[in-house]
Amino acid sequence: MRLTPVLTFLVYLAFLSSMHADGMIGYMASIEPIGDSTVSGTAVVVTMQDGSLFYGGSITGLEANLEASSCDATNGCGFHIHSGSSCEDTVSQEGHYYENLDDDPWVTAQYSSDADGEAMVGELIDIGTTDVSGRAFLVHAEDGSRIGCGLLKNATGVSRASLISIFFGYEGNAMTVGLTDDTICYAGSSFGLVSLANNITECNPVEVENGCGTHIHIGGCDTTVLQGGHWYSSNNSDTDPWALMGYSTPNETGAANYGGCLKTGFPAADAVGKAFIVHEKDGSRSMCGALRKESDIDYTSGTYIANLCATIFVAVGVSLALW
Numbered sequence: 001m002r003l004t005p006v007l008t009f010l011v012y013l014a015f016l017s018s019m020h021a022d023g024m025i026g027y028m029a030s031i032e033p034i035g036d037s038t039v040s041g042t043a044v045v046v047t048m049q050d051g052s053l054f055y056g057g058s059i060t061g062l063e064a065n066l067e068a069s070s071c072d073a074t075n076g077c078g079f080h081i082h083s084g085s086s087c088e089d090t091v092s093q094e095g096h097y098y099e100n101l102d103d104d105p106w107v108t109a110q111y112s113s114d115a116d117g118e119a120m121v122g123e124l125i126d127i128g129t130t131d132v133s134g135r136a137f138l139v140h141a142e143d144g145s146r147i148g149c150g151l152l153k154n155a156t157g158v159s160r161a162s163l164i165s166i167f168f169g170y171e172g173n174a175m176t177v178g179l180t181d182d183t184i185c186y187a188g189s190s191f192g193l194v195s196l197a198n199n200i201t202e203c204n205p206v207e208v209e210n211g212c213g214t215h216i217h218i219g220g221c222d223t224t225v226l227q228g229g230h231w232y233s234s235n236n237s238d239t240d241p242w243a244l245m246g247y248s249t250p251n252e253t254g255a256a257n258y259g260g261c262l263k264t265g266f267p268a269a270d271a272v273g274k275a276f277i278v279h280e281k282d283g284s285r286s287m288c289g290a291l292r293k294e295s296d297i298d299y300t301s302g303t304y305i306a307n308l309c310a311t312i313f314v315a316v317g318v319s320l321a322l323w
Contacts, residue, residue, distance in 0.1 A: 023049045024187065025130075026158045026177045029137040029150030031059060032087070039148035042179045043137040044155065045081065046187040046259065047130040049173075054187035054259035055081070055109070056122035058179045059139055059148065064117045068110035071142050077110040078140035079121050085134045087149035093136045098127035111139075122185060122260040157268055160297060161276040161289030163190060164221075171287045174276045175294075176216070178268025179261065182236060187259035188214060190247070190278045190287060195254035202249045203281050210283035212246040214258045217275040221288040227275045236265025246279070 029043040038061035046054040057079070071077035084094035096106040105127050111119040132152050139148035155177045163172040174188030203212030219228035230242040247258035264271075271291050280286045 023047075024160075024173060024175050024189075026155035026175055027132055027152040028155040028177065029057075029152045031057070031137065031139055031148040031150040033061070034087075034147050034149055037061065037141075037147035039139055041139075041148070043079070043139075043150060043152070044177050044179065044185045044261070045132050045137070045152055046175055046177070046185075047132070048124075048187065048257050049189050050255075050257065051130060052124060052126040052257060053130065053132070054122070054124055054185075054257070055079070056120075056185045056259065056261040058183050058261060059111065059119045059121070060117060061148075062111070062113040062117040062119055062139075063142055064113055064115050066111070066113040066119075066142055068112045071110055073142065073144040075140045075144035076142050077112070078106070078138065078144065079109050079111050079119075080106040080138050080140070081127070081132055081152070082136040082138050084136045085151065087136055087151060090146065093138060093146065093149060097129075097132070097135055099129040101126075101128045120183075120261050120263075122262075124257055124259060158294040159268075159272050159291040160294050161188075161291045163188070163276065163278060163287040163289040165192065165287040172278070174214070174289065174291075176268060176271055176276075176291060181267055182233075182265050183261065183263045184216075184268040184271065185259070185261040186214070186216070186276075187257075188276070188278075189255065189257050190250075191253075191255045193247075193250040193254045193256055193278075193286065194280050195250045195252055203246060205244050205246055208281070208283050210279045211281050212248070212256075213242070213277075213279040213283070214246045214260075215242040215277055215279075216264075216271055216291070217277050219275055220273070221275045221277075221290055224285060227277060227285070227288065231264060231266070231271065231274055233265025236263060249281075 027045040031041045041059035043057035081097045083097040086092035113119045157178045159176045161174045172190035176186045205211045216231040219226045241262040247256040250256040
């Protein structure tokens with residue numbers, strides 16, 4: 001069924017307005033050791049436009065070679081937001097933070113550590129709320145004890161990209177947050193992807209290169225040639241850290257959330273100006289947006305308003321062509 005020009009216009013206008021009102025917000029917590037623990041690192045939380053969360057981070061000082069699947073103790077290898085607003089003690093940290101849900105969504109939120117006792121986490125979760133500012137973020141040991149804690153505050157060093165496809169204007173947005181000198185987390189939402197409604201099987205980037213991929217590329221968005229390949233230092237890794245980064249199969253409306261944390265070998269600040277690209281299931285490049293420092297974006301500027309009007313014009317033009 002075809003949308004009328006007026007309906008299409010309203011849909012895009014509503015989406016664009018909400019996208020920059022109170023959509024994605026980034027938070028960070030500096031994880032400090034509890035007791036005799038040697039744990040340290042950074043946790044990141046991003047509120048998504050649909051009310052869910054992305055959470056992730058980089059932690060060191062853990063027991064080596066832990067597998068999340070083998071951490072059977074209650075809260076074993078846990079990586080959670082807690083209800084409390086202090087890291088002072090167990091009472092002030094309180095329990096897992098979620099609202100209006102029958103089951104605790106944090107039960108399966110765990111990390112796996114490598115031979116050096118380091119862990120990288122990056123997952124999506126729905127906890128029934130996005131009110132996470134000031135909450136305690138806890139790291140648990142294999143036995144479930146609390147070994148690290150930090151309070152979530154507004155993230156610094158954030159970059160954003162408004163994702164645009166060649167035909168339909170704005171199609172989503174993405175955010176990046178730097179963790180260390182060579183590690184970055186990202187999260188985003190995209191719309192209009194090939195969906196289950198078209199009988200598409202699940203994404204499989206192992207078999208299809210860049211299938212359902214979400215990556216930062218080395219260039220800008222002008223052309224495929226200028227976009228270049230994935231952004232990472234070959235001196236940092238023998239394999240492409242972006243290879244398996246992406247979204248699972250989009251829902252029946254073609255929408256998908258995604259996020260991850262990875263070592264690129266470059267400072268997160270160097271991502272500014274780079275292209276954030278979302279791929280379809282077959283690996284083709286679906287949408288692109290140049291990352292900009294959040295502090296440099298002025299949503300009241302003439303440039304932004306002009307881009308907004310241009311996007312609405314494209315949406316109306318497309319709907320008229322379909323009509």
